[in-house]
Amino acid sequence: xxxxxxxxxxxxxxxxxxxxxxxxxxxxxxxxxxxxxxxxxxxxxxxxxxxxxxxxxxxxxxxxxxxxxxxxxxxxxxxxxxxxxxxxxxxxxxxxxxxxxxxxxxxxxxxxxxxxxxxxxxxxxxxxxxxxxxxxxxxxxxxxxxxxxxxxxxxxxxxxxxxxxxxxxxxxxxxxxxxxxxxxxxxxxxxxxxxxxxxxxxxxxxxxxxxxxxxxxxxxxxxxxxxxxxxxxxxxxxxxxxxxxxxxxxxxxxxxxxxxxxxxxxxxxxxxxxxxxxxxxxxxxxxx
Numbered sequence: 001x002x003x004x005x006x007x008x009x010x011x012x013x014x015x016x017x018x019x020x021x022x023x024x025x026x027x028x029x030x031x032x033x034x035x036x037x038x039x040x041x042x043x044x045x046x047x048x049x050x051x052x053x054x055x056x057x058x059x060x061x062x063x064x065x066x067x068x069x070x071x072x073x074x075x076x077x078x079x080x081x082x083x084x085x086x087x088x089x090x091x092x093x094x095x096x097x098x099x100x101x102x103x104x105x106x107x108x109x110x111x112x113x114x115x116x117x118x119x120x121x122x123x124x125x126x127x128x129x130x131x132x133x134x135x136x137x138x139x140x141x142x143x144x145x146x147x148x149x150x151x152x153x154x155x156x157x158x159x160x161x162x163x164x165x166x167x168x169x170x171x172x173x174x175x176x177x178x179x180x181x182x183x184x185x186x187x188x189x190x191x192x193x194x195x196x197x198x199x200x201x202x203x204x205x206x207x208x209x210x211x212x213x214x215x216x217x218x219x220x221x222x223x224x225x226x227x228x229x230x231x232x233x234x235x236x237x238x239x240x241x242x243x244x245x246x247x248x249x250x251x252x253x254x255x256x257x258x259x260x261x262x263x264x265x266x267x268x269x270x271x272x273x274x275x276x277x278x279x280x281x282x283x284x285x286x287x288x
């Protein structure tokens with residue numbers, strides 16, 4: 001099976017490619033740099049040509065502009081990356097009958113604390129990023145063979161700019177001064193577990209909208225404390241704080257109910273301890 005991965009150099013893209021190769025799939029990568037195909041997903045004409053010439057059996061769209069502040073200051077750019085390409089991918093899927101995975105977000109719930117939100121619940125929009133990703137979902141779902149995955153992924157990317165997990169690990173190890181949000185809830189899943197489950201769902205015939213995340217809703221603070229516990233580090237310079245103190249308005253009740261995905265998968269998705277354990281193992285593997 002031939003898999004084409006868009007946004008292959010990012011956090012999700014790297015893990016999706018790794019998982020596809022483990023499964024002995026033929027992998028082709030597309031990104032603006034460090035990929036088999038160097039292209040910009042904003043270029044609709046080029047994207048259509050690539051889809052036609054590559055003719056993949058499965059397409060996975062990991063391309064995204066996840067910088068929330070940039071999506072606010074340049075909403076046109078955010079739209080052209082986070083939303084518009086999904087219409088082209090859906091067009092390709094409808095024409096060929098081939099499936100594609102659209103990696104979405106969890107930035108849709110403003111209130112509710114530790115609530116685990118189901119796919120059927122109404123969404124709210126705290127910022128342009130959320131609106132762009134929701135529009136991307138809507139475009140994707142016009143294709144019967146689309147699998148749209150709402151998620152929050154954490155892991156090791158290896159770029160100069162650290163991911164949240166990389167930031168947390170570095171600051172825990174150096175006992176750095178940190179403010180940890182105790183009211184920002186998430187159900188972030190390690191990117192390796194996400195990738196395995198994404199392909200499992202696809203192969204099991206899942207189509208439409210699914211939540212794919214940790215089975216546990218926890219705070220950003222709890223994540224960092226779990227990192228510290230598993231590394232055996234003491235945090236003398238960390239204090240609790242509120243996400244409401246940040247300058248930008250953000251959704252803060254981002255828990256996702258994963259019962260629908262777990263029922264089809266036939267196995268339980270990872271909890272917080274398992275998520276952190278996987279991330280630390282991944283970091284250890286990269287350092288060898």
